[in-house]
Amino acid sequence: MKLVRFGDLGQEKPGLVDADGTIRDLSGIVDDIAGDVLTPAGLQRLRDIDPASLPAVGGNPRLGAPVGQVRKFFGIGLNYRDHAEETGLPIPEVPIVFVKATSCISGPNDAILAPADFKRMDYEVELGFVIGSPAKRVSVEDALDHVAGYCIGNDVSERSLQKGGPGEWVKAKSYDTFGPLGPWLVTADEIPDPQGLSLTTDLNGERMQTGNTSTMIFPVAELVSYISKYMTLLPGDVVVTGTPPGVGMARNPRVFLKPGDELVLRISGLGEQRTTIVAES
Structure with missing residues (x-):
């Protein structure tokens, strides 16, 4: 998977990039690409989702750093x-x-x-x-x-x-x-x-x-x-x-x-x- 965070600085939403290169909005599934979402169980949960079931993100949104809430x-x-x-x-x-x-x-x-x-x-x-x-x-x-x-x-x-x-x-x-x-x-x-x-x-x-x-x-x-x-x-x-x-x-x-x-x-x-x-x- 390719995971992204998109949107204005400080207001980024989580997303994934589908096989066609379209960003799909994950904000209805997870709050951020951070913490437990990055664990093996968290990533498997995202893999189990059909990207086509997620809202497509239109336009050319700003991309933030692909991981949030970095502690170290x-x-x-x-x-x-x-x-x-x-x-x-x-x-x-x-x-x-x-x-x-x-x-x-x-x-x-x-x-x-x-x-x-x-x-x-x-x-x-x-x-x-x-x-x-x-x-x-x-x-x-x-x-x-x-x-x-x-x-x-x-x-x-x-x-x-x-x-x-x-x-x-x-x-x-x-x-x-x-x-x-x-x-x-x-x-x-x-x-x-x-x-x-x-x-x-x-x-x-x-x-x-x-x-x-x-x-x-x-x-x-x-x-x-x-x-x-x-x-x-x-x-x-x-x-x-x-x-x-x-x-x-x-x-x-x-x-x-x-x-x-x-x-x-x-x-x-x-x-x-x-x-x-x-x-x-």
């Missing part, structure tokens, strides 16, 4: 060997886990805000996964059973704020709109191997990033297992899993985002994001 939002640093090498940093021995504020989550095509004092904004296409059933100290072998589905994430970062060390990453990556997710959440049964997906980023029509999740240092199963050693992961928690090479700060010359720039992010099987950088007034 994590990122993984330097999780592609070639990205770590391009930054000149050591290859991590264990996953580098950092927090992004949940208030930075935005829709896949929403504008990304550029504050006047942020001069080194950067893009990072990333595979995101959403937890479906509680995970506490799970094994690598069982870890994927706890994943509800996958989506595109853009770990937007203000690089100047990372100079203070790892503890500063939360500030660099948490400004409003710095966490676009979507367009939809593709349930895990449709992505049998999350380690075989291609990722790309285009900036103003020029290809900047090309990668494949097969080159992740710590694959999704290892990340679920590792993080669950230190805290219980709950339905709706989101993790974006690192970015392939080609980020702006590692290019020569460096390329940072500016108002008017247009980004297109794609991951095979997960759709695309199209966002514009807008100066914050």
